[in-house]
Amino acid sequence: MDVVLDKRERILAAAARLIVRNGLQCSMAAIAEEASVATGSLYNYFDSKEALVLGVYTRVTALMTESLVTPSGGDSGEEPVRRYIESYIDFIWEDPDRARLFDYLDNNPLITLRDAKAIFGAFVEHGIAMIEAAQAAGVVRAGPPTMIMSFMRGSIRNTLKRRRMTETRLTDADRQLVAAMCWAAIAA
Structure with a gap:
Protein backbone atom coordinates (compact mmCIF):
# COMPACT_ATOMS: atom_id res chain seq x y z
CA MET A 1 0.00 0.00 0.00
CA SER A 48 -7.08 11.71 -17.86
CA LYS A 49 -4.82 14.73 -17.79
CA GLU A 50 -7.75 16.74 -16.40
CA ALA A 51 -8.05 14.26 -13.51
CA LEU A 52 -4.31 14.58 -12.90
CA VAL A 53 -4.57 18.38 -12.84
CA LEU A 54 -7.43 18.08 -10.33
CA GLY A 55 -5.12 15.88 -8.28
CA VAL A 56 -2.43 18.57 -8.34
CA TYR A 57 -4.96 21.19 -7.17
CA THR A 58 -6.14 18.84 -4.42
CA ARG A 59 -2.56 18.19 -3.31
CA VAL A 60 -1.76 21.93 -3.10
CA THR A 61 -4.99 22.53 -1.19
CA ALA A 62 -4.20 19.74 1.27
CA LEU A 63 -0.78 21.29 1.93
CA MET A 64 -2.33 24.74 2.40
CA THR A 65 -5.01 23.40 4.70
CA GLU A 66 -2.50 21.45 6.78
CA SER A 67 -0.27 24.52 7.16
CA LEU A 68 -2.85 27.27 7.51
CA VAL A 69 -6.13 25.99 8.90
CA THR A 70 -5.76 25.90 12.64
CA PRO A 71 -8.39 25.86 15.34
CA SER A 72 -8.98 29.33 16.71
CA GLY A 73 -9.17 28.06 20.27
CA GLY A 74 -12.10 30.39 20.81
CA ASP A 75 -10.01 33.44 19.94
CA SER A 76 -11.88 35.55 17.40
CA GLY A 77 -9.90 38.73 17.49
CA GLU A 78 -6.65 39.96 16.07
CA GLU A 79 -4.41 37.05 17.05
CA PRO A 80 -5.78 34.35 14.69
CA VAL A 81 -5.55 36.73 11.74
CA ARG A 82 -1.98 37.72 12.59
CA ARG A 83 -1.01 34.03 13.00
CA TYR A 84 -2.61 33.28 9.64
CA ILE A 85 -0.68 36.10 7.95
CA GLU A 86 2.61 34.86 9.41
CA SER A 87 1.83 31.25 8.51
CA TYR A 88 0.92 32.23 4.96
CA ILE A 89 4.19 34.14 4.58
CA ASP A 90 6.07 31.03 5.74
CA PHE A 91 4.00 28.74 3.50
CA ILE A 92 4.70 30.81 0.39
CA TRP A 93 8.36 31.48 1.18
CA GLU A 94 9.50 28.01 2.27
CA ASP A 95 9.03 26.30 -1.11
CA PRO A 96 9.69 28.42 -4.22
CA ASP A 97 8.44 25.73 -6.61
CA ARG A 98 5.20 25.33 -4.69
CA ALA A 99 4.76 29.11 -4.72
CA ARG A 100 5.31 29.19 -8.50
CA LEU A 101 2.85 26.31 -8.93
CA PHE A 102 0.26 28.13 -6.86
CA ASP A 103 0.83 31.31 -8.89
CA TYR A 104 0.41 29.38 -12.13
CA LEU A 105 -2.75 27.63 -10.95
CA ASP A 106 -4.16 30.88 -9.54
CA ASN A 107 -3.46 32.85 -12.74
CA ASN A 108 -4.49 30.11 -15.16
CA PRO A 109 -7.60 28.54 -13.71
CA LEU A 110 -7.64 25.04 -15.11
CA ILE A 111 -10.70 23.79 -13.31
CA THR A 112 -14.36 24.70 -13.23
CA LEU A 113 -15.80 26.93 -10.53
CA ARG A 114 -17.71 23.90 -9.22
CA ASP A 115 -14.48 21.89 -8.91
CA ALA A 116 -12.71 24.86 -7.31
CA LYS A 117 -15.44 25.16 -4.69
CA ALA A 118 -15.23 21.44 -3.95
CA ILE A 119 -11.43 21.46 -3.68
CA PHE A 120 -10.84 24.81 -1.95
CA GLY A 121 -14.16 25.05 -0.08
CA ALA A 122 -13.03 24.15 3.44
CA PHE A 123 -9.90 26.29 3.11
CA VAL A 124 -11.86 29.30 1.85
CA GLU A 125 -14.61 28.87 4.47
CA HIS A 126 -12.00 28.83 7.23
CA GLY A 127 -10.60 32.18 6.03
CA ILE A 128 -14.06 33.71 5.71
CA ALA A 129 -15.04 32.59 9.22
CA MET A 130 -11.78 33.94 10.66
CA ILE A 131 -12.28 37.35 9.03
CA GLU A 132 -15.95 37.50 9.99
CA ALA A 133 -15.04 36.75 13.62
CA ALA A 134 -12.34 39.44 13.57
CA GLN A 135 -14.80 41.91 12.03
CA ALA A 136 -17.35 41.07 14.72
CA ALA A 137 -14.63 41.74 17.33
CA GLY A 138 -14.01 45.12 15.67
CA VAL A 139 -10.38 44.50 14.74
CA VAL A 140 -10.69 44.01 10.96
CA ARG A 141 -12.19 46.61 8.65
CA ALA A 142 -15.63 46.17 7.17
CA GLY A 143 -15.88 44.60 3.74
CA PRO A 144 -16.47 41.28 2.07
CA PRO A 145 -14.34 38.66 3.87
CA THR A 146 -13.52 36.92 0.58
CA MET A 147 -12.10 40.16 -0.82
CA ILE A 148 -10.08 40.80 2.33
CA MET A 149 -8.63 37.27 2.28
CA SER A 150 -7.85 37.49 -1.45
CA PHE A 151 -6.13 40.85 -0.97
CA MET A 152 -4.09 39.56 1.95
CA ARG A 153 -2.95 36.34 0.26
CA GLY A 154 -2.32 38.05 -3.08
CA SER A 155 -0.27 40.79 -1.44
CA ILE A 156 1.89 38.25 0.32
CA ARG A 157 2.38 36.09 -2.79
CA ASN A 158 3.26 39.05 -5.02
CA THR A 159 5.59 40.65 -2.49
CA LEU A 160 7.48 37.42 -1.93
CA LYS A 161 7.59 36.66 -5.65
CA ARG A 162 9.28 40.02 -6.26
CA ARG A 163 11.59 39.41 -3.30
CA ARG A 164 12.69 36.09 -4.78
CA MET A 165 13.53 37.82 -8.05
CA THR A 166 15.93 40.27 -6.41
CA GLU A 167 17.13 38.67 -3.18
CA THR A 168 18.15 35.23 -2.05
CA ARG A 169 16.62 35.29 1.41
CA LEU A 170 13.87 36.78 3.49
CA THR A 171 15.20 38.15 6.76
CA ASP A 172 13.16 38.15 9.96
CA ALA A 173 12.89 41.94 9.65
CA ASP A 174 11.56 41.57 6.08
CA ARG A 175 9.06 38.94 7.19
CA GLN A 176 7.87 41.15 10.04
CA LEU A 177 7.51 44.10 7.66
CA VAL A 178 5.36 42.09 5.23
CA ALA A 179 3.18 40.86 8.12
CA ALA A 180 2.85 44.39 9.54
CA MET A 181 1.89 45.83 6.14
CA CYS A 182 -0.77 43.15 5.65
CA TRP A 183 -2.22 43.75 9.06
CA ALA A 184 -2.17 47.54 8.60
CA ALA A 185 -4.08 47.16 5.33
CA ILE A 186 -6.95 45.18 6.85
CA ALA A 187 -7.06 46.45 10.45
CA ALA A 188 -10.13 48.38 11.55
Missing part, protein backbone atom coordinates in the same frame (compact mmCIF):
# COMPACT_ATOMS: atom_id res chain seq x y z
CA ASP A 2 2.82 2.44 0.81
CA VAL A 3 4.31 1.80 -2.63
CA VAL A 4 0.97 2.72 -4.24
CA LEU A 5 0.71 5.93 -2.25
CA ASP A 6 4.34 6.67 -2.97
CA LYS A 7 3.83 6.18 -6.72
CA ARG A 8 0.70 8.37 -6.74
CA GLU A 9 2.57 11.05 -4.82
CA ARG A 10 5.53 10.82 -7.22
CA ILE A 11 3.15 11.31 -10.14
CA LEU A 12 1.53 14.35 -8.53
CA ALA A 13 4.91 15.85 -7.62
CA ALA A 14 6.21 15.26 -11.16
CA ALA A 15 3.10 16.85 -12.69
CA ALA A 16 3.48 19.85 -10.39
CA ARG A 17 7.16 20.30 -11.35
CA LEU A 18 6.37 20.10 -15.06
CA ILE A 19 3.45 22.51 -14.77
CA VAL A 20 5.81 24.99 -13.09
CA ARG A 21 8.40 24.52 -15.85
CA ASN A 22 6.18 24.23 -18.93
CA GLY A 23 2.59 24.99 -18.07
CA LEU A 24 0.07 22.47 -19.27
CA GLN A 25 1.99 21.78 -22.46
CA CYS A 26 3.60 18.79 -20.76
CA SER A 27 2.42 15.41 -21.98
CA MET A 28 1.34 12.46 -19.88
CA ALA A 29 4.44 10.65 -21.20
CA ALA A 30 6.68 13.48 -19.93
CA ILE A 31 4.96 13.36 -16.54
CA ALA A 32 5.46 9.59 -16.38
CA GLU A 33 9.14 9.99 -17.25
CA GLU A 34 9.58 12.71 -14.62
CA ALA A 35 7.88 10.45 -12.03
CA SER A 36 9.93 7.41 -13.10
CA VAL A 37 6.81 5.36 -13.83
CA ALA A 38 5.44 3.76 -16.97
CA THR A 39 3.00 5.94 -18.89
CA GLY A 40 0.33 3.28 -18.43
CA SER A 41 0.80 3.55 -14.66
CA LEU A 42 -0.44 7.14 -14.77
CA TYR A 43 -3.80 5.89 -15.95
CA ASN A 44 -4.06 3.52 -12.98
CA TYR A 45 -4.23 6.63 -10.79
CA PHE A 46 -5.65 9.31 -13.08
CA ASP A 47 -7.94 8.49 -16.00
